[in-house]
Amino acid sequence: MQYKEEHFAFGDTQVHGTGGLAYYDDYDEWLKHIRLIKEGDPAGGVRTSTFFSKRLSDGRLIGCIKIHHSLTPQLESGGHIAYGIRPSERGKGYGRQQLQLAIGFARHLPLKEVIIACDKDNAASANTAKSCGGILIKEFEEDGVMKQHYAVRFED
Numbered sequence: 844m845q846y847k848e849e850h851f852a853f854g855d856t857q858v859h860g861t862g863g864l865a866y867y868d869d870y871d872e873w874l875k876h877i878r879l880i881k882e883g884d885p886a887g888g889v890r891t892s893t894f895f896s897k898r899l900s901d902g903r904l905i906g907c908i909k910i911h912h913s914l915t916p917q918l919e920s921g922g923h924i925a926y927g928i929r930p931s932e933r934g935k936g937y938g939r940q941q942l943q944l945a946i947g948f949a950r951h952l953p954l955k956e957v958i959i960a961c962d963k964d965n966a967a968s969a970n971t972a973k974s975c976g977g978i979l980i981k982e983f984e985e986d987g988v989m990k991q992h993y994a995v996r997f998e999d
């Protein structure tokens with residue numbers, strides 16, 4: 844909850860990569876939701892794994908990242924992976940490390956590539972995707988906002 848509050852105090856309206864933590868006032872309720880979608884979201888049928896990134900030196904929660912194990916037409920524009928780092932820890936290389944770890948997890952899924960979506964004007968997100976091997980494959984407009992898709996391709 845402190846992690847969430849830090850985002851709002853900073854001016855963020857979303858807590859990226861958490862599977863909707865912004866909409867939960869109760870941690871246990873959110874955890875129930877995360878555990879449910881890990882097995883398969885009843886609404887969309889897709890499995891989604893959500894991870895905390897914890898700093899080993901002091902145990903601080905640094906970031907969150909979620910991975911859809913597959914995509915449906917409804918989920919396609921948002922891609923497989925969404926991520927966030929708490930505001931006080933941004934710009935220190937954690938976003939890159941976190942995404943690298945998540946890509947390592949995704950390599951074990953039956954996927955040929957993972958898609959990372961970001962708003963075109965979100966340079967931090969785009970650079971994070973690029974720093975982990977993401978290649979720009981698509982630009983498109985959605986609800987008046989220019990979006991980008993970066994693909995990280997896996998070798999056979």
Ligand SMILES: CC(C)(COP(=O)(O)OP(=O)(O)OC[C@H]1O[C@@H](n2cnc3c(N)ncnc32)[C@H](O)[C@@H]1OP(=O)(O)O)[C@@H](O)C(=O)NCCC(=O)NCCS
Nearest residue numbers: 926927928933934935936937938939966967968970971974
């Ligand atoms: C996007 C985000 C996760 C990046 O995490 P981070 O820990 O700040 O990123 P890092 O320090 O690991 O930097 C990763 C790359 O992005 C670049 N970068 C970081 N902050 C940047 C900024 N504000 N503007 C431009 N580039 C930036 C870094 O230089 C680095 O690129 P490099 O490897 O070419 O040098 C973080 O800014 C965040 O949580 N943003 C809000 C949530 C969000 O927008 N999520 C993405 C949408 S799903």
